[in-house]
Amino acid sequence: MNKFANKRAANTAGLAFPLSPVAAGCTVFLMALAGSAFAQEQQTAPAAPPATTDTTNNTPNSALPPAEDATVSTTTTPVSTVRVTGIRRGIEAAISIKKNSTSIVEAISAEDIGKLPDQSVADSIARLPGVSAQRGRTSGKASDISVRGLAPSFNGTLLNGREMASTGNARSPEFDLFPAELMGSVVIYKTPDASVIGQGLAATIDLRTVQPLDFGKRTVAVSYKKSQLGVKQRDGLPEGDGKRYTLSYIDQFANRTIGVAMGFTRYEEMGGGQSKFNSWGVADTVRVPGSDVPVAVKVPNGFGYDTEQNSHERDGAFASLQYRPNKNFKSTVDIFYSAGETGLKKTGFEAGVAGNGNGFYERVHELTNATISNGVATSGTLINWKGVVRNHYEGAKDDLKTVGWNNELRFGDWTTMADLTWSKATKLGSRYETTAGTLPGQQDTLSYTGFNGANVTEVKYTPGLNYADRNVISLTDTMGWSSSLANGISPQAGYLGQPYVEDEVKAIRLNAKKNVEWGPVIATTYGFNFTARDKERTGQDGRLMIIGGDPNGSAQVPGSAVAPAGASGFNVVSWDPRGALGTVYELAPKVDADILNKWWDVKERISTAYVMGDLDGEMFGLSYRGNVGVQAIHTDQTGGGYQVDSGNCVGNTPSGCPGVRVTDGDKYWDVLPSLNLSFDLKNDQLLRFGLAKVVSRANLDDLRAGQNVTLSNQQGVSVLTSSGGNPLLKPFRAKAFDLSYEKYFGNKGYVSAALFYKKLDTYILRTARDYDFASTISPETTLPEGGSTIGRFTQPQNGSGGNIKGYELAVNLPFSMLTPYLDGFGVLVNHSDTKSSVELPRDGFANVTGSAISIPLPGLSRKVSNLRLYYEKNGFQVAAAARKRSNFLGQVSDYQDNTQLTFIKGETIVDLQASYEIQSGWLKGTSLFVQAQNMNNEPFLEYTDDENNPTNRVDYGRTYHFGASYKF
Template sequence: MTPFKPNRLTVALVAAGLSSVVYAAEPAEGTEAAAEQADTEVIEVRGIRRSLTAAQAEKMDNSSIVEAISAEDIGKLPDNSIAESLARLPGLTTQRLNGRANVVSVRGLAPDFTTATLNGREQVTVNENRGVEFDQYPSELINGAVVYKTPDATVTAQAIGGTIDLQTVRPLAHGQRTVVVNGRYEVNDMDQLNPDVDDDGYRFSLSYIDQFLDDTLGLAIGLSSMSSPSQFERTHIWGYPEYEGNLVMGGYKPYVQSSELQRDGVMAVIEYAPNDRFHTVLDLFYTDFADNYSLRGAEIPLQWSAAQLDPNSIVVEDGLITEGSFSGVKPVLRNDYEDRDADLAAIGWNLEYNFSDLWRGEADLSYSKASSRTFSLESYAGIGRGYDEGLQDTFGFAMTSEGARFSNNTNYADPALVQLGNPQGWGFANGIQDGFINDIDLEDELSAVRLSAARIIESGALSEVEFGVNHTDRSKDKVYNAAYLQLKNDAATTVPSEYLLSPVNLDFIGIGDLLSYDSRGLYGSGDFYNEFDALKLDAWRQTKSWTVDEAVTTLYTKLDILTEVGEMPLKGNVGAQAVYTDQSSDGFGTLVDENGQIQVVPLSGGSDYWEFLPSLNLSLEVANDQYVRLGIARTLARARMDQMNASLELSYNAENVDETDIENSPWGGSGGNPELEPWMAWQYDLSYENYFSSSSYFAVALYYKDLENYIYQQQTIGDFSGIPVSGPEPALREGYVSIWQNGEGGYIWGGEVTLSVTGDVVHDALSGFGFSVNYSYTDSEVQEGPDTEPLDLPGLSEDVVNASFYYEDYGFQARLSARYRSEFLGEVSGLSLARDKRFVEAETIVDAQIGYDFSGSGIPALEGLTLLAQVLNLTDEPFMTYENEDTRLVRDYQSYGRTFLVGGSYTF
């Protein structure tokens, strides 16, 4: 007799068509079993409770330690985006980009340590790393997600942080014809900060699910389109140099930025199961994504310029100059834009065949490709071209918790006064720089094939054995171009009236109006700027182009455990993976020779290696619907691809041509490392879960990750053979290079507590109410060497809290949600769109929504209609970074405002 016992929740969900989990249980025999199934009470749930119930069923019945989210209805996840929904799960957090949740950290580990899959298949990305940007995936086309905190041997795309599997609907499991139309209008309360970008947008989706041929053929199609605006005020302080022993602002950049995210997506699923032996699913997914913004404001050089700080005006507090006045200030007015266009396509075909009652085989083929182009333009204007031309201004300042406020004496919105041209006279090899272009093309391509077989074991503690092989080929290419812009007449130029726009307002820092013009039109006309290839002027820029290729073969086997300990059911699995990786990269080595000429040579490199990854997952039901789970596994997270590239910026000092001591070698350099191996860790997880109703549970978990290594930038000896030099042959062809390398490890540990309760657990009168709250704590210690200070790990917040309170009854629905994360080391865009790490201040994001479902209204014409209103970032929580772990030293301050959405859905 098998100890397998489907719980009440699973039976209800499977009967209602809510669960996407497939259960292999023996068919019921005899009239008693049939009667038992016939008497099973099936309760239809909708809305928020539907989402919580399905997600809880996934968590409860999985052998691994997982978290899950599920759509409230077809085409409707419980939050405005997938990333926001994921960020509400225990141990997960997200960082905002342009006001939107974008990338996800799991258990204190940055997106570098997290893998995302779609229907179990690893996904390509539209950036130069592996971290998936979740706003690339329309939430309306995703039916749910499972986060694997402990892997089993069949999870081939595992990672140290966790694996996030996004899931589309399965039409045969859904079991009925459904047509759903969703539409929403959205607007930001900051109004229109830039005159050429709208402040309102829309979201629309259409989902169709049906079954044919006596429910053996299923079809699901989803269409999604959105135009989502964001408006925000942002400031950036260049840094804090010293003035007479005290710190003062080096310069200030206040901007108003307006962006528009336009995204169209298509999802299609064809599922065919003509009999009990054969089952196949074809998945198609495509998104076209454009994230464009206009940015206008000023660069105000202060201490790091020719401006003079009046010593009689300053006020000092604890070593920081908080008030003062600079004379000789010449602001550089910026009218910039960035266009980022990307598309992602993924196709997967899964075939499963039962050869007998005991044996089954499976094949899975997939291909995905992402392409993106980021084009950004900087256009400079001001009063006079060059520091000595035109008037100079006086700026008084006072530091605030948001950066600083200023007073000044000039009207920077006067088109007769402000002209095109760089008022600071910043130069490059060919003269004054009046603008700049960054142009990046990325392409990521991945193909995979997976073959597996499984056999049911009819007796003993083991229920099934599965073994297989998974092979992936991945290639990521980055092409970087850049150009300096210089006015064609090499002099300050009045902005033609046809390009002038309404001024933008910087009252939020006290400056007032600034001149605004159509920089897209100016540049596109070809009448104003000459372009100078920056790659021919700056050697380091050529190292930003590279290719990384990766072939990974994973052999795996897994044994499922199904037995009893005493009278307590025990299930789980034990298995292992043997992973072979063959990686290589092509790039460029650049060298400025003694004549000032840039020499470029192709570079390449790579390596191959094996890793062995055992895993164990056990789930013991210590009491009815109460589980103790244990997970032990050795895991890996592959290195960032931008760290694996072969490009190096080289240096050569001809004065040391005769040196034979490596310490005085004429050679040097820095860059990537194509031989870089992955992060490795042993992880240990223990949890207790108590499910006391279909949508209520309590859980507590502890985990410890023993990092075998970490990746640092360190010096090593490089071989410079084959690098051409003019003049005598150097005595040494070796020298120190600073590259990314695998070094000392450390540990990460933490705990999570979750409580999710519906009101009927307390009293029937409270059945419409419910809440969910979770708290996560994470700590780490990673050192580059035995005598070094512990590192701050990117993405790690020590404390994370999520809470949601809701009411849902009589068709009404209301929810208030908040997520808090303590300070962490985040990533922002730096010089030439490179990533820059900065400390991010703690933040609390609050969202709210209300709605009404007319299904219970008794009005037949409105059956299936739901209306909804949402407010995102209800408290207008800012995004703030700071320097040297001192919150007074503000680097970035961004205020996004509130976003309002109203709309509805109709289900046929």
Template structure:
């Protein structure tokens, strides 16, 4: 409460007094002073602009704004967004890729670029933010409450990325920047690199008396990522299933397999952004914007893995000695000797090429009180991916001493030298039925849309204007995959020509020593016979989805006074959405694969929304939002792929099957939001928010009645009806999501003049849910993907006289993460809490200096080398959780310069 008064005491700061900051908020229709009049730079400029966006929005939003042209406050879009209240990111391969909003995974969030829905390079709807260079994004706004005129919204929230508008920039602006990058692990395996670079350039200018604006930006990324990985496979007491394991005590749980590897991946991304803006008069405003990026990644993985369960190879593996540790009242084998294991040495190479394009053309026409707008857009994402794995190993079983921790960390296995070219053979050491496997896939996601809208300003004391509009979009997503096996001649083990070998890869961090290392693609044509070999599961990876969506919306904008001290603004409106969806896929029948075409559904949704802001004119805002929301289901759940059969009982035949659900309908919810905010100073505020979402529908795997029309094959007893049963993702009972969020932005000068230049950002959120993702009666330990009960972020910074420094920490509670698994499948894993630190130091040369416009920057990401950790439950159903994955990615060092003129 005392902070505004303290601000007036800090008379010699370079901040405006608190009462001036308060006047920066809209007080009445005809009197508005905005925060962009405050001449601050760097992180304070970013914070001030973000605070202004939050303050002036009719919805409950969070925002990130650039510190300058092409300079977001973090090195990636995901990093910048994930520091906002109620948001966090999921690390994939060591870097931020997807965003979780209010405890829900990326599949529940809508993502827009310049207000237009974006496609995804992933296998569903969740956008992967590493496709968007931070240098080409000017700001990001996250809508936590819906707005009727916002098309493409999500259930958890909507992320709108915006590129620069050149006519909003004063004068010509040219910015170039470059950074060198290095990973602290060094070069851990041949083929990869431990250093890279980032380069970008932006040009903004205005012509023809500021009626034409041009902006062009390019960004190049060459980034190394390194990984040291260990994983325990599964834990069980197999004696209870009639399969003792030698010296293992009969009452003890034991680990049944393990793996360790290193990965080195080089990522290259080229991005370009262009904007042409034309505003010849106050009546016509036209903006044409384009974005394109190409992303390529080459990944090398070398490691060792094995199974030691009692059923493998007719019980070839056993314990010859075993020591146990009491773990929550149960003995667990943690050290001893395993006899007969046959580790497979993996040399894998994974290639990925992504292409992402987005184009939009918007025209606004004003005449009197009316504004008409027309918008055309196109977005396309293409992913070509190839994964190759090859196998090697020694002949015969090995006796290995081991020591396994029951806390997160690397284990130790006393393996012999697995890098010798005279004792390690190319072979199928684990009996997988082939000597190598390659999968090539292609995925194309295309979205075309047009939009017509109208706004009329009203001379009304309550409704200031209204909007109506219609948006039509057509989205198609198609995926094709081919699986190949690679076999040695006669499937006979072979030694590798020493001239084809590379320096051995060291797995010493997991106590496994060195392993044989080679380029698997170089060996593919020399040693292997490669042939197409697809299982029924592989055939069903090919499918196509088509969505036609029409959205009509109407919204009334509120701006009125409630007495002399309260200003009320906001909006009330609705969306009417008509959806028509179809899918193609492969149906597996007793007579062979068959194409399934045109199966789908059509349905309508009416989504009302209300946003109210009570502005008390002294920096206090009370916000209220209520809405009905929806999020379309996962795309890969909607494929018309199926295993189909006919069950005959008592002479009666009935259809049955399992697969995707092209008739799947959206997740639907009713939501209520409340936020109390206090603004003091251009870059300071405090807010407390609460939300409640009642999900009327959630998607579970269920057995439901199904119309099998279109699934035809010969059967001795034909079904009398096309209605049967089908196990598939289906809409079922929902539950609640609820939580509270606290956020604070504070400049030190508001507390005391000696703290001028210091500041902090902090937020913490708590979220809980009653939804069991396995459906009613499912596992009591499962939570919906992405839900961390507590998420917190904190940044402390100092910025004065050209010098800047900041330290940021990100924390999230344990959660159930969704990850890519073997053979392109998706898996859910219990991910432990994470706490990551990032540091940044910079210096901007003063205007009076000869080096005016030059900035120097040094950053360390993942300063504390926070590991990625997961846990897995025991397979005996005792409710015990054991360490599963433990992976480190190293620290990321960046040093560079930026020049603006």
């Protein structure tokens, strides 16, 4: 090992590979282990060999799903077997994966063919220790996954060990794209090893489909599910429904040398009506009639009420073809396909209260008939006021295609592998925004009651006009939001945005493993991976104008439907704007600095060379196994985009606001050593130790080039400002230490306690800095008073880090271990507590409001707990589960498809499920089941400073599923 270390040092002396503390620690630790092992080599028999590893997806072969109905026999005495099914089968398979891994991992496994423990992949893995899920603001379904307090973008997500393309700004695809029925298991690597490609700083999540030759016989499974969504919401809004079909087929041919597995699922859902409220906070002043000076009194600042209904359709399919003519050769082709369409219909009402809504056609509001108490206007009436009826539709069509071909050949002491990957994802969005209200020049009144100075979610508003009357309310440019004194009248009766994302990933991986006898090193692995990624975001934006109308043009709202505006207590006109382009509206293409700043492309070429040694030996009287290795990663990245000088823009048309395409990039190395050790403490007890250097690459949109320069007013002072990406960004980098104690009870249960610590060497901050725009502006650019070209540029930058630390406790036990009277009962419970010293400057996140000057680490909930109680016997299955997380800074997508940060109040989600499988007769293999999600009807709450005064509330209601499945 010393020779190898010296040779590596000589070969890399000119490549600026500094010896990190982690690398030094791994080397010293391995030398100590080697010395101990060599000293005992002749006296001590080696420990039992560890589970072999499938180099395709780093899966311990002994942890693969057990062969279906496989039997064990000898030539002398028949051996009876116990067939474990359902919940306990999934638990035992997951425990086997965790127990036999040389890294610290968490796992879930399908309870049966096409049956993960929950409705979605995200729901299932959110029940694992140290893992939490954020519900989507629109759908209410678990979507984004945080591991150990780090945002979802810190995870690496793989499919059968391979990186994939994505349709969002993050590198990994959304979990909604993976129907749970198509997954065989999911493994979360909390500590990496050198052979895992596409690692994340928080964790690496490997989604695994079934492999046909791991099963003992042909298996066919079909299921049908009917759903009710949005049941028993607080505002009595209409319920939704859905249906889901699944087919799985697994078979083997030619004396089990050929295996085929296929799965298909389709689901359609129309969600229940959701009531949403958004507050603009509290204003400290308001105008009154006869005075040009605002009066110091607290009033609501503004509000938005919406009733939303979402729809989802998705087709998912996978296929796996395996060929294994002998024990020395195996070839596997995996294909995964997911295509879907999502839609969100919004019907709502919004308006300013204090001041105005910044509309060109809106006058300054004045408060009359006010009741004032302790500086708070608890009620009153606004005059010179205008409100806007919103009928919006936000939808997207996406697809993900991934193909992998793996070939493994064994000869002598060598096992070689070649793996090819192609993955492509596309997404076309469609965002219709339409406005209706009074014509320009027409005003209304607004009365409100019940305000105490803080309770913005409880104020009662009453407009003077009937906004459900089509004779009063028209489709029109109600506010004049696109008009200004500078640009004149620019009619905008609505808006259409159609962003398009395309991402393609190609990769080749070569791997060779050799069995050796080098003291504690029993095998060495050498590998190389090359990944080419090309991603771009383009699109079309434009103002919707009434056909044939002048700037004050209007049209009658189509149809006759009305709908409640959220929980406002009043109805508004309702219609679906899809198909209105060319019949009601014409499009005026729009281009400005903000729009061009969203058009970008990124190219990455990443080469990874790695070497790893498998360890097996004895130290201090304790047997151990594990691995030690290093990855050397070279990155070549290029970001493209547009540089826009608002001084060159005359209006907001493509010809009136030209952008200059720019590109930039960087090349750099990362060296990532890692060490994993698992000590056998006897009696099925393990002490695991992990030490590694890890990285997470920036979100792809952060690597874009370009910027938009404009003259802004900041705290009463005019200054040049700009925002953009940074093609020179380096990754998040950290050193990680993990320690875990695990006590197993065979494969039936375990208890564990873990400690973890991550020292963040670098962190990517979005922050504003002083910047000289002299080289990027034109002579036509309006400069601030004094003519200074020095302004503020907000972009992601590499900064110094901090630390994250915490502990995890887990218990997974069948109660039959306590007494046979409780046979069939069991419990899974875990709790994690995570702290971080990282705080980010608030000024880099304009969408995060509040009084504090810094914000916490996105995705971090201090406390996360999970509980699942179950009973399974004689075909009956009953389970109750709850997951709880404390307050956190979450990620949401705004109406312009931008990722925004928002404070989300902690929540507890309760789910129930029950099923019965017929055990005998001609219906054997048939199961009937019922499931309930969000049984406690937990709302989704966002807040600014005070969690007890939320500024945005979403009520999803309960979701019920009823269905049947049949397996033969």
